[in-house]
Amino acid sequence: MTSGTKAAAQELPDEADPASFPLAGILVADLTTDYPGRLCGRLLADAGAQVVRVADAETGLGWDTFLERGMPAADADLPSLLRRAHVLLRTGAEDGVPAGERRSDQIVVQLPPWGAGPYEGWQAGEVVLSALCGLTDCTPGYPDWQEGPIQPPVESSARLAEFGAAVTCALATVSLLLQRMRGAASPSIVEVSQFEAITALMIFDWGAAAYGGEAPGRRRNGRLLEPNCFVQCQDGYAVLVATNDKQWQRLAQAMGYPDWAADERFATIMGRAEHKDDLHRLIETWAVDNSARQLAIAAQEAGVPCASVLSLADAITSEQVTALGSFEPADGGVLPGDPVVRNGRRRRRYTPRPAEGDPAWFPPPPGAAAGPPLSGIRVLDLSQLIAGPVAGQYLVSLGAEVLIVESRQHPTPRMYGPFAGEPMYDGSANFNHANRDKRSVELNLKSADGQRILSQLVRHSDVVLENFSRRAATELGITYDRMRAEKPDIVLASLSAFGRQGPWGGYTANHAGVAAFSGLASVTLGPEGEPHLAGGVMPDVLTGAYMALAIVETLAARALTGQGAHIEVNMLEVILNAMGGIFAVAGRGGAAIEAPAAFYEIAEEGSFVAVAKPHNRAEVKALIRGLPVQAAAARLQAAGYRASPVQNLLAVLTDPHLVARDFVRTLDHPVAGRQPLPGVPWRYDGVRPALGVAPLLGSDTQQVLSELLHLSPQEIEDLRVRGALQ
Secondary structure, X not given: OOHHHHHHHHOOOOOOOOOOOOOOOOEEEEOOOOHHHHHHHHHHHHOOOEEEEOOOOOOOOOHHHHXXXXXXXXXXXXXXXXXXXXXXXXXXXXXXXXXXXXXXXXXXXXXXXXXXXXXXXXOOOHHHHHHHHOOOXXXXXXOOOOOOOOOOOOOOOOOHHHHHHHHHHHHHHHHXXXXXXXXXXXXXXXXXXXXXXXHHOXXXXXXXXXXXXXOOHHHOOOXXXXXXEEEEEOOEEEEEEOOOHHHHHHHHHHOOOOHHHHOXXXXXXXXXXXXXXXXXXXXXXXXXXXOHHHHHHHHHHOOOOOEEOOOHHHHHOOHHHHHHOOEEEEOOEEEEOOOOEEOOEEXXXXXXXXXXXXXXXXXXXXXXXOOOOOOOOEEEEOOOOOHHHHHHHHHHXXXXXXXXXXXXXXXXXXXXXXXXXXXXXXXXXXXXOOOOOOEEEEOOOOOHHHHHHHHHHHHOOOEEEEOOOHHHHHHOOOOHHHHHHHOOOOEEEEEEOOOOOOOOOOOOOOHHHHHHHHOOHHHOEOOOOOEOOOOOOHHHHHHHHHHHHHHHHHHHHHHHHOOOEEEEEEHHHHHHHHOHHHHHHHHOOOOOOOOOEEEEEOOOOOOEEEEEOOOOHHHHHHHHOOOOHHHHHHHHHHOOOOEEEOOOXXXXXXXXXXXXXXXXXXXXXXXXXXXXXXXXXXXXXXXOOOOOOOOOOOOOHHHHHHHOOOOOHHHXXXXXXXXXXX
16 A cells, blocks of 8 residues: 555545445445445445345456445344345345335435336346447547447446446435435435436436437547547557647647648638648648657646546556555455545445444424425535536535536536537536526626625535635635635535645546546447547546435535535545446456457448346347347347347437436427436435426526525615625
8 A cells, every 4th residue: 555545545534424424324225136236335334324235246357355344244034134124125026025024214216227128127237238328339438439430339348337336226225324314304215217227317418319319329420629639659549639729739739730730721710710720631640650658647747637648557556546545455355445535534444333332313303295306505616618517507406506607707517518509508418417406696706805705605505616726716815714714614625636645636628638648538448448538428428427326425414413524525536436346356456357348230221239247249240130220239239148228319209218208308498499308317205206397597696696585676776886796
């Protein structure tokens, strides 16, 4: 273990501390046997719950080490466990535990692959879920694609779909426990369909398909922001991202100003888009004689979000992972540590926390009706783009009031297309799919009046959510000391790409950079063993969901202690957790893991069926010969194979299972018009919470400042005149 890891371990809080382990004393009976169920239990244990496994799980590829280390052994007296358990975690309602054998105030959590519907009898697993939700069709992911023929799909060895389902289920569960801690009645049954959970996280690609009318992913054939590409260098691969003129000049500097970089054709955004073929060819010719690692470092030091593709083993031993103490020793190797840092300290994972005596419990008040779990919680959302907004959208789905702070001067999150309707910034698919049911307040944080209004809004909030860079957060005063001075029990939730400490603390990156630096690209391999970027902007959306879970856990801790906290989650460490079992193998110097799926192109041109390995290739080919993709997948499922059509996002929008379960909702946005939108991926007592449309820019400014801060119409107008509300 490195000195950095030792230092982190020495600072870990006491296991009994409710601020770090708010679920201490909660007894969970875990009847699941699949990866998503076991990981959900693992996440509840990370928050302090005593999770007792009842049945043996499917194991393999090191995932058992990641999921099971430090967990209590099965309880010998199963009937007693079921009567004592506060939470029953099971795969589906079919798990035969009669209600009479359970305590009456128990919360029942169900995480089935499908839920009732056309696919109910299908075998599931990572390969099937990824193929059906559109993730496989989007891999290789943006910007890792080529012009011309459609590329064959690629399956990552990371279990991204199942990871997203588990995090979503843990979030829905902890929210009910928080509701009980706050003295309110809560629903007693929560169901999270694994398929719906990962489909709900396909926000970026769903929006592109709905607004653009075309399936993105492997078919993407047009870009306006260049260069944004994946290139082979002398010592590996790199992701080059320079989507504005300033970044282009800085990237040219990092490349040492090759002569062609001064070509007037590449001087503007539109010029680089128009001549992208020539630009890419010149970049690729230059790159093969230069170091990917040195280029990435030089570009980052110049403020350009580029990255080199690291192997997972190199990512684990990187200077940033070492400095953050992102892993824990295990069985001669390492495992990813808890990605949530609270008040500068990381809690220890993989430690049993048996309850002593009769643990505390929070029965629902008699006769009270259950409302939304986060009813009465207000979130001030300062975040932008995808990860932060996803966290905020999950909180609003749980009943919180979420206020977005926006500026008309810099409407960055609203400037990513495709677009529908006018004005363009109110018709952004990217924004409208990640900010639903929030309220928009225009505020110029660079003005003195804007900062004063921000302070007043913080005093009326429970959570402040932000994902500024380290420099921008400091310049704007978005610090825990300031937030706590305004509201002593505030929860400040900070998102970043790599964490704000350590040698990469000042680095910036989007999903592609995180996939490259984390090692995810190195375990998402093409037919020739070449690394690829996973689709669906998974680093962003998975981190957003994980941050929502961290926020709800911290609100639970606040309910017990009365204290707020500063919590930090970064995309690098979340993705390392999403590679938990592979992480363990790589940390011991093990061989690369074989891709978990094979793809068979069938009669329909460009269509594939995905089949999980191992399988009989000759038999598979014989079974699907001459069949269209849906029929081929159904025949393979009937023959006992874990198989699925590789659906594009247009097919996902009309998927028969999702439609039958009323997951696909068509809502009318005032600018973008009628659009299909994903539903909330959990049901409480059989009811799916409603989720509306995204707000127009600044649409709630007047009402929020009037009702919340009690400002008069004249005071609000004066603020507008002085430039505070723009």
